[in-house]
Amino acid sequence: MTTDIADNYRSFSGRLMGVDAARGLSVIGMTMVHVGPNSAEGLGGAIYGFPHGRASVLFVLVAGIGAALLSRTDERRWDARLRLFWIAALFLLIGLGLQSLDHGVAVILQHYTAFYLLALLLIPASPSLLFGLGIATALVGPIAYFVLRRLLSDVVERETVGWGDGLGDVLAGLVLTGPYPVLVWGAIVIWGMWIGRQKLTYASVQWILIASGIVVAISAEAISWLALGQYGRPDDSTDWRNLLIADGHSQMPLWLISSIGSATALVGIGLAIGRRWPSAIWPLAALGQVALTYYIAHLVALHFLEDRLRFSDVRHAAPSAMMLAVLGIGFAIAWRRYLRRGPVEWIMARPFDRHRRREASQNPRP
Numbered sequence: 095m096t097t098d099i100a101d102n103y104r105s106f107s108g109r110l111m112g113v114d115a116a117r118g119l120s121v122i123g124m125t126m127v128h129v130g131p132n133s134a135e136g137l138g139g140a141i142y143g144f145p146h147g148r149a150s151v152l153f154v155l156v157a158g159i160g161a162a163l164l165s166r167t168d169e170r171r172w173d174a175r176l177r178l179f180w181i182a183a184l185f186l187l188i189g190l191g192l193q194s195l196d197h198g199v200a201v202i203l204q205h206y207t208a209f210y211l212l213a214l215l216l217i218p219a220s221p222s223l224l225f226g227l228g229i230a231t232a233l234v235g236p237i238a239y240f241v242l243r244r245l246l247s248d249v250v251e252r253e254t255v256g257w258g259d260g261l262g263d264v265l266a267g268l269v270l271t272g273p274y275p276v277l278v279w280g281a282i283v284i285w286g287m288w289i290g291r292q293k294l295t296y297a298s299v300q301w302i303l304i305a306s307g308i309v310v311a312i313s314a315e316a317i318s319w320l321a322l323g324q325y326g327r328p329d330d331s332t333d334w335r336n337l338l339i340a341d342g343h344s345q346m347p348l349w350l351i352s353s354i355g356s357a358t359a360l361v362g363i364g365l366a367i368g369r370r371w372p373s374a375i376w377p378l379a380a381l382g383q384v385a386l387t388y389y390i391a392h393l394v395a396l397h398f399l400e401d402r403l404r405f406s407d408v409r410h411a412a413p414s415a416m417m418l419a420v421l422g423i424g425f426a427i428a429w430r431r432y433l434r435r436g437p438v439e440w441i442m443a444r445p446f447d448r449h450r451r452r453e454a455s456q457n458p459r460p
Contacts, residue, residue, distance in 0.1 A: 110163070110294060111372055111379045112365030117156045118382030118426075119360060121389055122419045123149025128199050128396060129404045129418070130411025132342065142408045147342020150202055150274070151282055151353040152360055154209060156382075158286020159361070161213035166291075173446070175214050181442055182210035188390065188438075190264075193256035197396035198404075200254040200273045203389070208268040208276040209283045216287060224288040231281035232354065236347040237337065239278050242270060244332045278345045285354050289361065300366045307359030314352035315340050380426040381419075384436030388422045 123145030132146040133139065165174035189204025216224065243250040254274070255267035269276050276283075292299050318340035328335035340348040367375045381388060395418070396403055403418070405411040429436060435443055 109379075109383065110365065110368070111375060112300075112363075112368035113156060113159055113163075113294070113361065114379040114382035115364040115368060115375045116152060116357075116361045116382065117385045118378040118380070118423075119364070120149050120152035120156060121381065121385045121392075121422070122415070124153065124389070125392055125418050125422075126411070126415040128197075128392070129414045130408060131406055134408050138408050138412075142412060147344075147349060148353050148356055150343075151279075151350075152357040153202065153385075154206075154274075154279055154282045155286040155289070155354065155357040155361065157206065157209060158213060158283040158288075159290035160286075161210065161217075161283070162287040162290025165217045171217055174217060177446060178210045178214040178217075180445065182207045182214075184442060185210070190255065190257050192390065192393050193254060195393060195397040197393050197400065199393060199396065201256075201393065202274055203386075204255060204264075205268055205272060205274040205276070205279070209279065212276060212280050212283055213287060216284065219287070221288055221291040224284055224291065228281060228285040228288055231284055232350055233347055235278045235281050236345055236350055239270075239275065239345050240336060242277075247332060273343065275345070278350060281350060282354055282357075285358070289358065294365055295369075297366070297369065300362045300369065303362030304359050304366065307355045307357070307362060310355030311352045311359065312355075314348045314355065318348040318352075377423045377427060380430045381423045383430060384422075384426045384439060386442070387436035387438040388426070390438060392418055392422070 126142060126145050127149060130142060131139070133143050161174070161178060164177060165171045185203045186207040189201050189206070192203060193201045216227075219227070239250070249266075250271045254272045255264045259267065266272075267275075289303065292303075294300070318338055321338040322335070325335055325338060328339065336344065336346055338348065339346050340352050342349065342353075364375065364378075368379070403414050405414060426436070433440075
Protein backbone atom coordinates (compact mmCIF):
# COMPACT_ATOMS: atom_id res chain seq x y z
CA MET A 95 0.00 0.00 0.00
CA THR A 96 1.52 3.32 -1.00
CA THR A 97 1.94 6.20 1.42
CA ASP A 98 -0.33 8.34 -0.75
CA ILE A 99 -3.23 5.89 -0.44
CA ALA A 100 -2.65 5.08 3.22
CA ASP A 101 -2.16 8.65 4.44
CA ASN A 102 -4.20 10.77 2.08
CA TYR A 103 -6.98 8.30 1.27
CA ARG A 104 -6.69 9.07 -2.41
CA SER A 105 -6.75 7.01 -5.56
CA PHE A 106 -3.90 7.30 -8.03
CA SER A 107 -5.77 10.15 -9.76
CA GLY A 108 -5.37 12.31 -6.64
CA ARG A 109 -9.09 12.24 -5.80
CA LEU A 110 -10.70 11.41 -2.48
CA MET A 111 -11.50 7.73 -2.86
CA GLY A 112 -14.32 7.78 -0.29
CA VAL A 113 -16.16 10.56 -2.11
CA ASP A 114 -15.82 8.73 -5.42
CA ALA A 115 -17.11 5.55 -3.75
CA ALA A 116 -20.17 7.44 -2.47
CA ARG A 117 -20.82 8.66 -6.00
CA GLY A 118 -20.50 5.11 -7.30
CA LEU A 119 -22.95 3.90 -4.65
CA SER A 120 -25.40 6.63 -5.64
CA VAL A 121 -25.56 5.57 -9.29
CA ILE A 122 -26.04 1.94 -8.25
CA GLY A 123 -28.91 3.08 -6.04
CA MET A 124 -30.47 5.05 -8.89
CA THR A 125 -30.14 1.98 -11.11
CA MET A 126 -32.14 0.00 -8.55
CA VAL A 127 -34.83 2.67 -8.55
CA HIS A 128 -34.99 2.79 -12.33
CA VAL A 129 -35.21 -0.96 -13.00
CA GLY A 130 -37.42 -2.11 -10.13
CA PRO A 131 -40.29 -1.20 -7.82
CA ASN A 132 -39.93 1.74 -5.48
CA SER A 133 -41.94 -0.04 -2.79
CA ALA A 134 -42.66 -3.70 -2.14
CA GLU A 135 -43.80 -5.85 0.74
CA GLY A 136 -41.52 -7.68 3.13
CA LEU A 137 -37.96 -7.18 4.29
CA GLY A 138 -36.57 -7.71 0.81
CA GLY A 139 -38.87 -5.06 -0.60
CA ALA A 140 -37.90 -2.61 2.14
CA ILE A 141 -34.20 -3.17 1.50
CA TYR A 142 -34.57 -2.90 -2.26
CA GLY A 143 -36.70 0.24 -1.93
CA PHE A 144 -34.29 2.00 0.44
CA PRO A 145 -32.47 3.95 -2.33
CA HIS A 146 -35.74 5.53 -3.52
CA GLY A 147 -35.51 9.22 -2.67
CA ARG A 148 -32.03 8.75 -1.20
CA ALA A 149 -29.71 7.68 -4.03
CA SER A 150 -30.31 10.84 -6.06
CA VAL A 151 -29.81 12.97 -2.93
CA LEU A 152 -26.44 11.28 -2.40
CA PHE A 153 -25.61 11.96 -6.06
CA VAL A 154 -26.32 15.68 -5.64
CA LEU A 155 -24.61 15.91 -2.24
CA VAL A 156 -21.42 14.51 -3.76
CA ALA A 157 -21.70 17.08 -6.56
CA GLY A 158 -21.72 19.80 -3.91
CA ILE A 159 -18.66 18.26 -2.28
CA GLY A 160 -16.92 18.20 -5.65
CA ALA A 161 -17.72 21.86 -6.28
CA ALA A 162 -16.21 22.78 -2.91
CA LEU A 163 -13.09 20.68 -3.53
CA LEU A 164 -12.61 22.40 -6.89
CA SER A 165 -12.40 25.77 -5.18
CA ARG A 166 -10.57 25.05 -1.92
CA THR A 167 -7.87 27.66 -2.61
CA ASP A 168 -8.22 31.26 -3.79
CA GLU A 169 -5.93 30.55 -6.75
CA ARG A 170 -8.31 27.89 -8.08
CA ARG A 171 -11.59 29.79 -7.68
CA TRP A 172 -11.68 31.40 -11.12
CA ASP A 173 -10.78 28.06 -12.67
CA ALA A 174 -13.56 26.45 -10.60
CA ARG A 175 -16.09 29.03 -11.77
CA LEU A 176 -15.22 28.40 -15.40
CA ARG A 177 -15.39 24.64 -14.91
CA LEU A 178 -18.75 24.77 -13.15
CA PHE A 179 -20.24 27.04 -15.82
CA TRP A 180 -18.94 24.77 -18.59
CA ILE A 181 -20.23 21.63 -16.89
CA ALA A 182 -23.61 23.26 -16.18
CA ALA A 183 -24.03 24.10 -19.87
CA LEU A 184 -23.07 20.60 -21.03
CA PHE A 185 -25.28 18.93 -18.44
CA LEU A 186 -28.26 20.92 -19.68
CA LEU A 187 -27.74 19.70 -23.24
CA ILE A 188 -27.03 16.10 -22.22
CA GLY A 189 -29.95 16.00 -19.80
CA LEU A 190 -32.46 17.43 -22.25
CA GLY A 191 -31.25 14.97 -24.88
CA LEU A 192 -31.51 11.98 -22.53
CA GLN A 193 -35.02 13.01 -21.50
CA SER A 194 -36.14 12.58 -25.12
CA LEU A 195 -35.35 8.83 -24.96
CA ASP A 196 -38.01 6.28 -24.07
CA HIS A 197 -36.73 5.02 -20.72
CA GLY A 198 -39.43 6.28 -18.34
CA VAL A 199 -36.94 8.03 -16.03
CA ALA A 200 -37.01 11.63 -14.83
CA VAL A 201 -33.45 12.53 -15.84
CA ILE A 202 -31.57 14.55 -13.24
CA LEU A 203 -28.66 15.83 -15.33
CA GLN A 204 -30.39 18.92 -16.74
CA HIS A 205 -31.23 19.93 -13.19
CA TYR A 206 -27.51 19.91 -12.40
CA THR A 207 -27.38 23.10 -14.46
CA ALA A 208 -29.19 24.92 -11.66
CA PHE A 209 -27.23 23.04 -8.99
CA TYR A 210 -23.84 23.98 -10.43
CA LEU A 211 -24.84 27.59 -11.04
CA LEU A 212 -25.88 27.79 -7.39
CA ALA A 213 -22.54 26.27 -6.39
CA LEU A 214 -20.75 28.79 -8.60
CA LEU A 215 -22.43 31.66 -6.75
CA LEU A 216 -21.54 30.17 -3.37
CA ILE A 217 -17.83 29.58 -4.03
CA PRO A 218 -16.80 32.61 -1.90
CA ALA A 219 -19.04 31.55 1.01
CA SER A 220 -17.35 30.59 4.27
CA PRO A 221 -18.06 27.23 5.94
CA SER A 222 -20.11 28.97 8.65
CA LEU A 223 -22.23 30.76 6.05
CA LEU A 224 -22.76 27.51 4.15
CA PHE A 225 -23.79 25.81 7.40
CA GLY A 226 -26.38 28.49 8.14
CA LEU A 227 -27.67 28.53 4.57
CA GLY A 228 -27.90 24.74 4.62
CA ILE A 229 -30.13 24.74 7.69
CA ALA A 230 -32.29 27.62 6.43
CA THR A 231 -32.82 26.26 2.94
CA ALA A 232 -33.54 22.72 4.19
CA LEU A 233 -36.45 24.15 6.18
CA VAL A 234 -37.66 27.09 4.09
CA GLY A 235 -37.24 25.55 0.61
CA PRO A 236 -39.66 22.61 1.08
CA ILE A 237 -42.22 24.83 2.86
CA ALA A 238 -42.05 27.35 0.01
CA TYR A 239 -42.45 24.48 -2.46
CA PHE A 240 -45.54 23.24 -0.58
CA VAL A 241 -47.11 26.71 -0.58
CA LEU A 242 -46.38 27.07 -4.30
CA ARG A 243 -47.94 23.67 -4.97
CA ARG A 244 -51.09 24.67 -3.09
CA LEU A 245 -51.39 27.86 -5.11
CA LEU A 246 -50.39 26.40 -8.51
CA SER A 247 -50.99 22.66 -8.22
CA ASP A 248 -51.40 22.12 -11.97
CA VAL A 249 -48.06 23.76 -12.69
CA VAL A 250 -45.92 22.32 -9.90
CA GLU A 251 -46.90 18.70 -10.56
CA ARG A 252 -45.34 18.76 -14.05
CA GLU A 253 -42.78 16.30 -15.37
CA THR A 254 -39.13 17.14 -15.81
CA VAL A 255 -38.17 19.41 -18.68
CA GLY A 256 -36.98 18.14 -22.05
CA TRP A 257 -36.38 19.14 -25.66
CA GLY A 258 -39.24 21.22 -27.04
CA ASP A 259 -40.00 23.09 -23.83
CA GLY A 260 -39.80 26.85 -24.00
CA LEU A 261 -37.15 28.83 -22.14
CA GLY A 262 -39.64 29.88 -19.48
CA ASP A 263 -40.75 26.30 -18.90
CA VAL A 264 -37.14 25.12 -18.65
CA LEU A 265 -36.26 27.81 -16.13
CA ALA A 266 -39.40 27.13 -14.08
CA GLY A 267 -38.80 23.37 -14.24
CA LEU A 268 -35.22 23.66 -13.01
CA VAL A 269 -35.88 26.20 -10.28
CA LEU A 270 -39.42 25.64 -9.01
CA THR A 271 -41.62 22.97 -10.53
CA GLY A 272 -39.71 19.92 -11.75
CA PRO A 273 -38.90 16.70 -9.88
CA TYR A 274 -35.58 18.14 -8.66
CA PRO A 275 -36.27 21.87 -8.18
CA VAL A 276 -33.35 23.89 -6.90
CA LEU A 277 -35.84 25.54 -4.52
CA VAL A 278 -35.71 22.27 -2.54
CA TRP A 279 -32.61 20.47 -3.80
CA GLY A 280 -30.41 23.54 -3.45
CA ALA A 281 -30.13 22.67 0.24
CA ILE A 282 -28.43 19.40 -0.73
CA VAL A 283 -25.88 21.24 -2.87
CA ILE A 284 -25.16 23.67 -0.04
CA TRP A 285 -24.72 20.90 2.51
CA GLY A 286 -22.41 19.12 0.10
CA MET A 287 -20.31 22.28 -0.26
CA TRP A 288 -20.15 22.62 3.53
CA ILE A 289 -18.93 19.03 3.82
CA GLY A 290 -16.39 19.66 1.08
CA ARG A 291 -14.91 22.52 3.10
CA GLN A 292 -14.13 20.22 6.04
CA LYS A 293 -10.87 18.34 6.60
CA LEU A 294 -12.19 15.15 5.05
CA THR A 295 -8.95 13.23 5.52
CA TYR A 296 -9.25 13.51 9.31
CA ALA A 297 -10.67 10.45 11.05
CA SER A 298 -12.47 12.65 13.58
CA VAL A 299 -14.31 14.50 10.80
CA GLN A 300 -15.29 11.22 9.15
CA TRP A 301 -16.78 9.88 12.38
CA ILE A 302 -18.65 13.15 12.97
CA LEU A 303 -20.18 12.85 9.50
CA ILE A 304 -21.20 9.25 10.17
CA ALA A 305 -22.64 9.83 13.64
CA SER A 306 -24.41 13.11 12.90
CA GLY A 307 -25.79 11.81 9.61
CA ILE A 308 -27.27 8.72 11.23
CA VAL A 309 -28.78 10.72 14.11
CA VAL A 310 -30.33 13.29 11.77
CA ALA A 311 -31.71 10.64 9.40
CA ILE A 312 -33.28 8.53 12.14
CA SER A 313 -34.61 11.56 14.02
CA ALA A 314 -36.37 12.99 10.97
CA GLU A 315 -37.94 9.61 10.17
CA ALA A 316 -39.04 9.19 13.80
CA ILE A 317 -40.59 12.66 13.92
CA SER A 318 -42.50 11.89 10.73
CA TRP A 319 -43.72 8.54 12.07
CA LEU A 320 -44.87 10.04 15.37
CA ALA A 321 -46.53 13.06 13.73
CA LEU A 322 -48.40 10.98 11.17
CA GLY A 323 -49.53 8.66 13.96
CA GLN A 324 -50.97 11.67 15.75
CA TYR A 325 -52.50 13.57 12.81
CA GLY A 326 -52.86 10.95 10.07
CA ARG A 327 -51.57 10.92 6.53
CA PRO A 328 -52.51 13.70 4.09
CA ASP A 329 -55.54 13.29 1.84
CA ASP A 330 -54.05 15.09 -1.17
CA SER A 331 -51.06 17.15 -2.26
CA THR A 332 -52.50 20.37 -0.80
CA ASP A 333 -53.17 18.93 2.69
CA TRP A 334 -50.97 20.62 5.34
CA ARG A 335 -50.08 17.17 6.69
CA ASN A 336 -47.78 16.74 3.70
CA LEU A 337 -45.30 18.74 5.78
CA LEU A 338 -45.12 15.74 8.14
CA ILE A 339 -44.29 13.00 5.64
CA ALA A 340 -40.83 11.62 4.86
CA ASP A 341 -41.77 9.76 1.68
CA GLY A 342 -39.13 9.53 -1.04
CA HIS A 343 -39.14 12.50 -3.45
CA SER A 344 -42.00 14.16 -1.59
CA GLN A 345 -39.94 17.41 -1.53
CA MET A 346 -41.08 17.87 2.07
CA PRO A 347 -38.82 18.98 4.96
CA LEU A 348 -38.54 15.71 6.89
CA TRP A 349 -37.77 13.70 3.74
CA LEU A 350 -35.12 16.23 2.73
CA ILE A 351 -33.49 16.32 6.17
CA SER A 352 -33.56 12.54 6.55
CA SER A 353 -32.11 11.99 3.07
CA ILE A 354 -29.34 14.54 3.62
CA GLY A 355 -28.54 12.82 6.90
CA SER A 356 -28.27 9.36 5.35
CA ALA A 357 -26.20 10.73 2.44
CA THR A 358 -23.84 12.47 4.87
CA ALA A 359 -23.38 9.25 6.83
CA LEU A 360 -22.62 7.29 3.65
CA VAL A 361 -19.98 9.81 2.60
CA GLY A 362 -18.39 9.51 6.04
CA ILE A 363 -18.46 5.72 5.83
CA GLY A 364 -16.87 5.82 2.40
CA LEU A 365 -14.09 8.09 3.64
CA ALA A 366 -13.49 5.96 6.74
CA ILE A 367 -13.30 2.71 4.74
CA GLY A 368 -11.06 4.38 2.19
CA ARG A 369 -8.72 5.40 4.98
CA ARG A 370 -8.43 1.90 6.44
CA TRP A 371 -9.01 -0.42 3.50
CA PRO A 372 -8.57 1.51 0.23
CA SER A 373 -8.35 -1.62 -1.91
CA ALA A 374 -11.74 -2.80 -0.62
CA ILE A 375 -13.47 0.38 -1.74
CA TRP A 376 -11.61 0.80 -5.03
CA PRO A 377 -14.25 -0.91 -7.25
CA LEU A 378 -16.96 1.50 -6.07
CA ALA A 379 -14.55 4.43 -6.34
CA ALA A 380 -13.66 3.44 -9.90
CA LEU A 381 -17.36 3.42 -10.81
CA GLY A 382 -17.76 6.80 -9.13
CA GLN A 383 -14.97 8.22 -11.27
CA VAL A 384 -16.89 7.29 -14.44
CA ALA A 385 -20.35 7.87 -12.90
CA LEU A 386 -21.56 10.24 -15.62
CA THR A 387 -20.64 7.77 -18.36
CA TYR A 388 -22.39 4.98 -16.44
CA TYR A 389 -25.50 7.09 -15.77
CA ILE A 390 -25.89 7.90 -19.46
CA ALA A 391 -25.18 4.31 -20.52
CA HIS A 392 -27.78 2.79 -18.20
CA LEU A 393 -30.49 5.17 -19.49
CA VAL A 394 -29.59 4.29 -23.08
CA ALA A 395 -29.76 0.59 -22.12
CA LEU A 396 -33.23 1.14 -20.62
CA HIS A 397 -34.31 2.89 -23.82
CA PHE A 398 -33.42 -0.12 -25.98
CA LEU A 399 -33.88 -3.00 -23.51
CA GLU A 400 -36.57 -1.84 -21.10
CA ASP A 401 -38.55 -5.10 -21.33
CA ARG A 402 -35.43 -7.10 -20.38
CA LEU A 403 -34.12 -4.80 -17.67
CA ARG A 404 -37.13 -3.35 -15.84
CA PHE A 405 -39.36 -5.45 -13.58
CA SER A 406 -42.21 -4.79 -11.17
CA ASP A 407 -41.10 -7.34 -8.57
CA VAL A 408 -37.95 -7.43 -6.47
CA ARG A 409 -37.18 -11.07 -7.32
CA HIS A 410 -36.41 -10.14 -10.93
CA ALA A 411 -35.41 -6.48 -10.48
CA ALA A 412 -32.59 -7.21 -8.03
CA PRO A 413 -30.60 -9.45 -10.46
CA SER A 414 -31.18 -6.90 -13.22
CA ALA A 415 -29.81 -4.04 -11.11
CA MET A 416 -26.92 -6.23 -9.94
CA MET A 417 -26.01 -7.15 -13.50
CA LEU A 418 -25.91 -3.49 -14.59
CA ALA A 419 -23.85 -2.57 -11.52
CA VAL A 420 -21.35 -5.39 -12.10
CA LEU A 421 -21.00 -4.46 -15.77
CA GLY A 422 -20.49 -0.83 -14.80
CA ILE A 423 -17.87 -1.65 -12.15
CA GLY A 424 -16.08 -4.04 -14.51
CA PHE A 425 -15.94 -1.39 -17.22
CA ALA A 426 -14.80 1.26 -14.74
CA ILE A 427 -11.95 -0.86 -13.37
CA ALA A 428 -10.76 -1.82 -16.84
CA TRP A 429 -11.01 1.75 -18.16
CA ARG A 430 -9.32 3.34 -15.16
CA ARG A 431 -6.48 0.85 -15.39
CA TYR A 432 -5.24 2.74 -18.44
CA LEU A 433 -7.03 6.09 -18.61
CA ARG A 434 -7.54 8.82 -16.04
CA ARG A 435 -11.15 9.74 -16.86
CA GLY A 436 -14.23 8.07 -18.27
CA PRO A 437 -15.26 8.81 -21.88
CA VAL A 438 -17.85 11.49 -21.06
CA GLU A 439 -15.79 12.81 -18.15
CA TRP A 440 -12.88 13.27 -20.57
CA ILE A 441 -15.04 15.48 -22.80
CA MET A 442 -16.05 17.55 -19.79
CA ALA A 443 -12.47 18.13 -18.69
CA ARG A 444 -10.77 18.38 -22.11
CA PRO A 445 -10.80 22.21 -22.51
CA PHE A 446 -9.26 22.68 -19.06
CA ASP A 447 -6.63 19.99 -19.57
CA ARG A 448 -5.47 21.78 -22.71
CA HIS A 449 -5.45 25.11 -20.86
CA ARG A 450 -3.41 23.61 -18.00
CA ARG A 451 -0.87 22.11 -20.41
CA ARG A 452 -0.58 25.45 -22.21
CA GLU A 453 0.09 27.26 -18.92
CA ALA A 454 2.66 24.62 -17.93
CA SER A 455 4.51 25.01 -21.22
CA GLN A 456 4.53 28.81 -20.88
CA ASN A 457 5.64 28.68 -17.24
CA PRO A 458 8.00 25.74 -16.88
CA ARG A 459 9.15 24.79 -13.41
CA PRO A 460 12.77 25.71 -12.55
